[in-house]
Amino acid sequence: MASPRQVTESPQQEPGDLIQPRKLPNPMLASHQHKSLHQELLFCHKRGLLPRKKPELQCVLEQKEQHKQRELALSLPSDLEVKLRRRQQRIQIYELEEKKRSESLQNIPEFVRVRGTLRRVQTFSW
Template structure:
């Protein structure tokens, strides 16, 4: 197989050596590579040259503005600080503090249900009570 490829190349080379094939033949002419207009522009070449110089000097191109980097750094530090404080708060609570918190929560739950029962009354009962109040107020106004 390798010898077949060599033969084909030799045939092509042999054709080029013959005088009758030296004239124009569309099969033998290779098209030129088209130039990229962006890369050919002077401004692009100058920017590329500047980037290469900065790279050689060791100066990196900042992908983000300095203000944005500082703000992200602050946010990250604040989140880390907050997480650290939460972990310390959980760790530092002694059993006595934990028991006191549980007791306080139970007391709060015992105090809240009477208020919740009034809030969960059906709507028509609330409206009826409001009407009674209004009716008593109007009767008192009439008496005056």
């Protein structure tokens, strides 16, 4: 009996005639920019300077600032703040009323506006 290997091989083909497949080059690894970036990342990693990582001092300061903002949000507003907020609301309401009044005056014909601005003239009966 013949072995399976002998059956599949044909006597016409020799091992030297076949084209041997080659591994294709990786364009990312062949790129000079990619190599330099990879070296820089390795260097920074060894030194502890990872990209997109904030310094420790900056992180601590941001945490303190966030903590202060949370405390201010939870604390009750002072009397001055309450009065200032009320005053601001009154001013906004007044400005809205003025805007509405000016818009309504613009819609009125001109002769009616002029008539309203004239002084009342007293008429004497003889």
